[in-house]
Amino acid sequence: MRLIDEVKGILFDLDGVLWLGDQAIPGVAGVLHRLRARGKKLMFVSNTSSRSKAKCLQVFERMGVDVDPDEVFIASECAARYIAARKPGAVTYVLGSPGLFDEAVLAGLDARTTSTKHPEQAEYVMVGKDNDLTFTRLTCALRALKAGAKFVAVNCDPTVPVADGLEPGAGALAAAMTFMTGREPDVVVGKPGTLLLEMALERCGLTPAECAMVGDTPESDVAAGNALGMHTILVLTGNSDGRTADDDLNIPAVMRPELTLQSVLDLDLAAAN
């Protein structure tokens, strides 16, 4: 496979690409191992806003894949780091699940829960997937934004597929905040925003053109990769389950992958040829 031969680095989305729910796709560990043996730099970029990086690393461990924490870029952690880089210790209200709150604390932010209708003056509001959502929490975020806090959306996914169906994603809450305040997010960290991928590329010192982005979602993974001028590979295991390569011709060019594969296992088969 010429594309894989040519690139120096490969960025992988996680859910729907390496694993489904908490179940690794059988054979994935071997594929990653062999790509590394061929000298490819691997990185992992996930829109996850409700899971902390530590939880993601646990899944890798259960899969038997040896991963350095520095190779993993989780939107929840990157959002916290983005804020901390601009304003160390910033007062930050977190509309999101405990995993996002944990990342805010780890990044050294003065993190606050959104459990009050009377927020103090804050510098940032982070909006992620919030499994603990209440009316009070939504009101807190609204009032903090209205009082002038900056608006950081961890991602803008409308929904998130879970084992028994769809759940509201970070984007559903970000859309509600935008409708209430008349303000778009000051930054969207996750895909199809490019910040997450740029942080990964910067860390490993490769240019976008030297790397491929492998994902299961044309609207986020492929769009973000294309926007940066990366090579893009769509796999049909997750959000694009049931899709065929022919379908690529019917989607807008910005979401169209350079290559479509059944799964990440095909990276390996091709590499072995």
Place this chain on the structure above:
Amino acid sequence: MRLIDEVKGILFDLDGVLWLGDQAIPGVAGVLHRLRARGKKLMFVSNTSSRSKAKCLQVFERMGVDVDPDEVFIASECAARYIAARKPGAVTYVLGSPGLFDEAVLAGLDARTTSTKHPEQAEYVMVGKDNDLTFTRLTCALRALKAGAKFVAVNCDPTVPVADGLEPGAGALAAAMTFMTGREPDVVVGKPGTLLLEMALERCGLTPAECAMVGDTPESDVAAGNALGMHTILVLTGNSDGRTADDDLNIPAVMRPELTLQSVLDLDLAAAN
């Protein structure tokens, strides 16, 4: 005041026009009484999605204003009646406060709370201001809509002013549902939609041109009245507090009132001349 002399009916918004919070604007009872004595048909049209009609009637009673329940059109009640008129007893999930649930029951709908992530097949989802919001409730509404239920937004107000600040309105949740499902509401009952006003006009048998709409919000009250070809009067007591008549020139024509008054008390003063 020629305009008031000419009209046969007057539709009043409630919050910000007749009362502020739970406090009647002093003198309002007398104004309404004298307008009726002059033969004007009075009706009351409120976007309220979290308060039941019974609660609104209690406020009128405390104000000392004698009002027939048939003269009051509350978006929560009208949304329930709208559904019941199309599908009596329809299975309807209610994403909203208890007042909205009460109206669904009163209209004879098979009302369901959104307290499960596994909704049954439903015909309608009603979305109002939900002071009891949780992640489970939002997920329930998402899944019911995804499974094919019709989407009725009680109103599309982004926020609602309360005593100590802003709270998320019905429109914030409707915007989240639209972002998650890719579907606009099948109907928006409240202003600036015209359904609420049309129901009031139909009940009293007057044409739009024979009536004036009196409200405090250009974007909803005035826009709805103008859309129907009613006379429109803006009062500066509620959402337009601090506004001046000159400001009218700077807003789009669809939201521009025919007449701007300091408060509803000016209707009376003018009528007395």
